[in-house]
Amino acid sequence: MVSGSDMHGTPITVTAQQEGKTPEEVAMHYHAINSKSIEDMGISFDLFSHTHTKEHFEAALWILETLDKAGYIEPRISEEPYDPVAKQFLPDRYVEGTCPHCNYESARGDQCDDCGKTLDSKELIDPHPKLNPDAKLEFKETEHLFFKLSAFRDSLLDWLSTDKEHWRPAVINFTRNWLQEGLIDRAVTRDLEWGIDIPRKGYEKKRMYVWFEAVMGYYSASLHWAKNQGQPELWKEWWENDEAEHYYFMAKDNIPFHTIIWPAMLSGCGLHLPHDVPANEYLLLDSTQFSKSRRHAVWIPDYLDRYDPEVLRYYLSSIMPEQKDANFTWEDYVTRINNELIGNYGNLIHRVISFAQKNYPDGLSSKESTIPSVHAKILEVHNRVSEALEACKFKRALQAIMELSQTGNIELNEAAPWKQVKGNRDACEATLVTFLNLCRSLSVMMTPFLPKSSQKVWEYLNQEGKIEDNGWDSALEYKTKFNLQQPLPLFSKLDMQEILEKEMPSEETNELANVKPEITFDDFKKLDIRIGTVEKVDVHPNADKLWLLDVNFGGPTRRIVTGLRGIYESDDLLGKKIAVLVNLAPAKFRGEESNGMLLAAEGEGIVSLLQPDKEINDGSEVN
């Protein structure tokens, strides 16, 4: 199992510039955080690498060269944004201008952060280089290498209709629709100095496009892993062996890269195509999407400061969004952990091992199980779990294990060793050996979900070595002797009220969201805000969302352009006293000059004008 961090995204170079660091410093900083979180969560990769390694650069160039030799790479001329001051071509994120959809003035060349629409630099009004805002953006012809993705459409459609019964329906449908709409050839180089060099004349200032090389990380990490093993050819067992099956794990927003783009590249190079791409739907937090900028998230390093990673692994596995979006709530987290993980599983393990250890401190033995139904259930569940895991149905696998544990609790109550021990110690010993074997089987099957606590159970049962080294089928072995260690409870019960108070503090105690950087009183004094009366409302000739207002400030009248059309009717505005920032530099909106900006409150879709609450003269200052 290999993966890694993508190091060459444009956001990295933007952050680096803003923080005065090199892109490599920024990328390595995040790679270190991610690697540590993964390790602390008990996720063990054979190699978790990144895309800024010698191995990745070599592998990426080999793939580019191989595709080129096969005729799938072609230089083409296209028009790209160009900064005449810096004398360089710009990636879309380095272009700013006014959004043609909502008039937001700082829209980027790839997207408007205000209305969320995807954009092209050419669509922006007054586009300019982000770093040289006074310069006028130019569009100049430049050469780039293109990947002929369109050439793979038919073969991918064939591949998609062959032996894909095990694929998730959402993944296959999404991929088929995308292919049926047709594939567009895409540029695989760009004008940016951060990334993988292209050894080609005229490409000295160009780098490999990140969408093209990031997916190659799976391949380069395999090569890197083999090298680390001291057997540099070992990767071939996974990439050139027809018996090997490749699984790719991700969320649904990444489907096309793994079911279309990467498979096209792989088949162009004669490498193995994915066996399964079991993409998950989204995990929501309190029914809305996680968001870094709104700080609507559960941060892994924060989480790990307070709680047990195993508990989170259990909760996330039990609600995994395999078929539809799932919802993380702290309430549900506490309920499931207390009722299922502790009430069912943890309790059974602790009850059995602690009772047996206390009453038989010198060990227990019994030739065969005196409760055959328990062993039969282990066999049946082991089968179901194996099948579910191979089919990437992880939730179903976990449910089956929990069902086995539930059966164990019922059987244990019926056998009642705490009664047996008083009258017939031998019968009690035989009963306990049966249930100790059940605990042993459960710990093996739980290992993929709860690696650390399963190892603990293994040690309480005094079994040898690391649990995973004993193999999956060791769950089916029957041990006739146990010499136990004194166990501790596997998990601590969670306090609902305490956790809700900590994780979901009420609104009043919450910090004000999205506060801008602090300013001084002198900064504030620079703002000249006055009260004025709206005397006239006109329709903007070229924009259907804009009003032209004439506002009287007790003598002089000013023309102000505002985006309130559709929110306030002209009659609602006429005669109103409003607050206006009057010393804002004039700006043109679709050809009409605005000499000031009116103040309004905005929140949750409502826009409301700021107005004085007493009669006051036009021209009065706001302080």
Ligand SMILES: [Zn+2]
């Ligand atoms: Zn917009």
